[in-house]
Structures are given as structure tokens and as C-alpha cells.
Amino acid sequence: RMIHHRRRVDANQSEIVAALQKIGCCVMDLSGSGKGVCDLIVMRSARMWLVEIKNLKGRGDILTPAQIKMHQAIANAGCEVRIIRTVDEALALVTT
16 A cells, blocks of 8 residues: 655745746646655746745755755756745746
8 A cells, every 4th residue: 555645845835836827937836746856847938947945944945865866867967956945036037
């Protein structure tokens, strides 16, 4: 029998997703995937970003060993995971 554990979502994720969607981004939430997979895929104006959401305070700012491994694999493929902590950082990412 397979047991599914509910993944903890960073407290600021819903407001970041809402802000991105408000300006026309397509946001795919992958936060329930586990195994170090990034939290979001964000698309706008024929561009795409892999995004890891982290809290501003507490231990939520630390990457897990699985996230570190996944980010390295993504970097080895020539791509990047952007770490975002605030709505302002998210908006700056997709508007510059």
C-alpha cells in the first residue's frame, strides 16, 4: 500500500501565484510532486521559468537535500531554478 504524504507549501506561495496570474502568467503548481521538484513552472511572453518558493523567515529558507540534487541536475542541463521569496521578486523575474 502506497502512503501519500501531504507536502508543506510555503505560506507565501498562494499570494505569489495569484500575483503572477493577475499579470497574465500561466502558472503550473508542482509543489506536491516531491523528490526535490521545483514548486512552480511560470510562463509568460514565450518565456518559461522554474521557480522554488521559499519563506523569508525560519527554516523554510533552506533547500532540502533532494532540492539541492534536483537544482544541480537542472543546472547540468543548462537551465536554472530561480528562488523567489516575495511577490516583488516574482514580478521582477517575469517583467525584466
